[in-house]
Amino acid sequence: MTDTAVPLLTDLLASAPTNWGRWGDDDEVGALNSLTPERVVAAIACVRSGKVFTLSTVFGTGKDPVWPGRAQSQRYNTLDRGPFAAGKRESNPGGTQYADDFIAMFLQGATHYDGLGHVWYDDTLYNGFPAESTVGGLEKASVLPIAEHGVVGRGVLLDVARHLDKAVMDKGEAIDLETLLACADAQGVEITNGCILLVRTGLIGSYFHREPDEFYADYIEPGLTYSPELVEWFHDMEVASLATDTMANERTVHASGAAFVLHAALMRNLGITFCEILNLDALADDCAEDGQYDFLYAAAPLKVAQATGAPVNPLAIK
Amino acid sequence: MTDTAVPLLTDLLASAPTNWGRWGDDDEVGALNSLTPERVVAAIACVRSGKVFTLSTVFGTGKDPVWPGRAQSQRYNTLDRGPFAAGKRESNPGGTQYADDFIAMFLQGATHYDGLGHVWYDDTLYNGFPAESTVGGLEKASVLPIAEHGVVGRGVLLDVARHLDKAVMDKGEAIDLETLLACADAQGVEITNGCILLVRTGLIGSYFHREPDEFYADYIEPGLTYSPELVEWFHDMEVASLATDTMANERTVHASGAAFVLHAALMRNLGITFCEILNLDALADDCAEDGQYDFLYAAAPLKVAQATGAPVNPLAIK
Amino acid sequence: MTDTAVPLLTDLLASAPTNWGRWGDDDEVGALNSLTPERVVAAIACVRSGKVFTLSTVFGTGKDPVWPGRAQSQRYNTLDRGPFAAGKRESNPGGTQYADDFIAMFLQGATHYDGLGHVWYDDTLYNGFPAESTVGGLEKASVLPIAEHGVVGRGVLLDVARHLDKAVMDKGEAIDLETLLACADAQGVEITNGCILLVRTGLIGSYFHREPDEFYADYIEPGLTYSPELVEWFHDMEVASLATDTMANERTVHASGAAFVLHAALMRNLGITFCEILNLDALADDCAEDGQYDFLYAAAPLKVAQATGAPVNPLAIK
């Protein structure tokens, strides 16, 4: 699929900023280091009314929004009332009975955090770890250190879809830095250093009422798109984590033809952890109503050893 | 396995309190209703230093602490640096490469929340839903409504193991109400209405350095044990959720011989959601050091439709 | 989905023949009892040239032909050269290394035998076993007794697609008894009592070069369709097993609107084991060429306890 006209990331990002070494040679959580205890305490001030939002999608229904190539999750009961009713299993002493279940799924097949080693180029992961350390399981920069750390801080929602007066952004519609900042301005929310950025396109929420064929046809997601200015801004603002209601957190193909450039520039170079496939619709409605676009964001993916990513159900507490 | 000497729960709990109907006939989250916005706001006051703890266990290592009968989780890479290095797969345009993975696991095979319909007796789940509604998938009182709601409030750690001067409580060692309250007193922590109770036995932390054969031999977990007083106290205190570092949140067999009596009395009757298989050791060490045993507790299990339970990585923010 | 105009099988098959009790009240293999040692010895006579054909489809490619609602199989390496090359795993003493893998799949998600209890009506399985015995796992008439027994005898291929001068039969195209017998006549093959019947429509082979959307649109399979004469003929001929290159071995909806009528009449009533999703194209080409449409058929599905069905790779030896 390599096209000679497509620039190599080694060229495109040759002078792009990195955070390698900034938090030590062994660091595996990257920009989460910006979530200092002081910032956690400060983020508490965003809690005013006590409203709680859970930001993941529902899965296990046979209609999970997954990236093409990943399979639908398969959840099955291994026990329930059935065998007891059929006389095939006895109650526990005293009379309790119970249900149990099993799942087979892609770890990135639902709302999830990526480990910083999920995507790389030039044979090298975030912080200089060798790409071969991913073989058979991520020895370095898996999602585990992120899960151990947790992602707690001031969350800011930038509801770009609403800012553009759209229910859902179009396929391949790009968000540049100017649009992002204009959205923040229009919302009247300040983006402070070390915050957790949530960008809403409406895409994932729309999945559940669209036909899969139409949804996946000519699949290019809307979202942020690479520019040197955008990357510098994320760097300067010390954005701790980027979460969106798309599967890949960026317009998946850049205008140059290069794919996943923000995965390269933000995740691999700057160590900014990505949280993907959120459903931000209910939170966005509430923010539009009360005008409060910041909140305490609290999320911790599952602690799966060596995993490329892990499911999570993030909380926004206003 | 039914022994005529073992009392039936229909008798043992004949006059025990229930919360059925209290929050409406359709309620599926039970005591989480006690986590009012006011209490969420009040819980914020527990955040003082900005320290964050993630309370789940690590899994996917081949040594997951699972209830006998549940299988170890199986996590495998579906893609990593290997196929790129072997020339079996091309990079994306621009040069990015990535890793991906898949897991097969019991939904209750790691730190998890139970749905309120996970355990029942007398053919009836929490709030009067029929047990047959569990067949093939929980139509009612699955973990999904809990995942949609989130569990956010004032958490209180009762480190009973430390209170008893033990690294780990003994097999089958029971915690009664008196011990629980003495522990709170000794710790100098107040248990307020509508809080989330975390009880530490040391069991799960010990799993990782014990031989499985020894750990599982004559397997009866230490923990809270049924008494009418204990149940009344949980009811009066409006405990919103019970989380422990054991697999079943209670001494699994009551002195009477009946099994899972607290699942029956607290979960099925009172609608108190259980969170199980936490690792509370690091949090407990910190609490012992700074003397602060309360914190903002923020947890949200995965939104798995119809599931009996779902994995979670709870946060404690001090 | 029940339509008042659709006849109930209890009516439609009220006077249809059954083999219940014929081989004992505990029998779980049904018409396989027709495969007597004498018939096995006789079938040997069909082996003339020593050609061997394997009749299952290839799966694990991401394009498995599965019945709508069943998921694609997921196969992944758990070990291969990668971790050895990356220095993450040491060779065995002496220097061997190895590869290993894992699969998650529907047991009926590839070429497979059904257990006789896979489909039923009127709350009753083959031989009178109660339908509730299927709950949680087939206690009776699972595929296991069939796997223990094996399916060995004289196989006869009826290449109906070729007989009709078609590469693939049309969606919903029905095969009646007359057509079936005319096909045998045209082929010059005798159908003897107690044989294993293979019926070719061309459907499964076509799957691999058709677009899934087109293949699954308005999905009604071509194949045998219910008539009292057809069922009587199967009964009289003591057909031991029916194998086809479709997913359901019959035109899935009968002209009356009733679904899976042959599953009811042949499998549930007569105990004729079904083998589904074969690829008969190479065998059929060979039979057309040498004019020999019979062979030693030897198949044994996997011995999966309590399973509704199990994968198999049947052999035809000419």
Added chain:
Amino acid sequence: MTDTAVPLLTDLLASAPTNWGRWGDDDEVGALNSLTPERVVAAIACVRSGKVFTLSTVFGTGKDPVWPGRAQSQRYNTLDRGPFAAGKRESNPGGTQYADDFIAMFLQGATHYDGLGHVWYDDTLYNGFPAESTVGGLEKASVLPIAEHGVVGRGVLLDVARHLDKAVMDKGEAIDLETLLACADAQGVEITNGCILLVRTGLIGSYFHREPDEFYADYIEPGLTYSPELVEWFHDMEVASLATDTMANERTVHASGAAFVLHAALMRNLGITFCEILNLDALADDCAEDGQYDFLYAAAPLKVAQATGAPVNPLAIK
């Protein structure tokens, strides 16, 4: 685990015979090429009484005999009578209902054939294919070509356990060539060129009535053990396939300390396909009774693309 005293296979097998190139540079089925049509026809002569034996183990029971490190298979119903009885699912038009199920398992976690690329040394698989071709899935010498080919020929059972007057051979008990030939002599069976050899130790059959702890303690399997003479004999006899009632088809550690030497000498060098984890007890009893130790052997593993191995239920027809 490498011990300097352990010889490297590159040295130990430096002058050992190979079949590389013998059947072409692209050959992936190795010694199965010895199963010529003439030999298939000749093998038919072994069928005398029409008795059929199926040689795999039963699995999915929670007590599968698997190699240490492989997980137990997990089989679950995805549908059965339960949801119909509970009113959660409607019957098909006409009234049929059905059961369906799902499995997660190691492809080598039950009776199975290995692909010739399953084990290698010196970075090279059978026939000179590079070991890196295994990465992510076996591009060469997977089990698929074996499954496409089938394994049909004259089978010969050598019941070494019975020959040694043992129900089960001891842990680590070695079978050398002399013992093997003496067993054949005592049984009065001739080993002809191009046959399929079945060697019985009693191990797998014993698994089902032994405690797992005892069975797996100090786990070294009994079985054939490497000697230059043994390898030459397999080569000279053109043994097409080796099948045993153990998990690894050889005394897993050779006297020299090297592991899996016969995997190296027979599978990787000579291209002899291994079938493992058979249960030969019923067949052996019958052979002892009627004195006939040869039969038509017919087996075909599942056609799983790129798989290291695949389950199978081999047939012996006497």
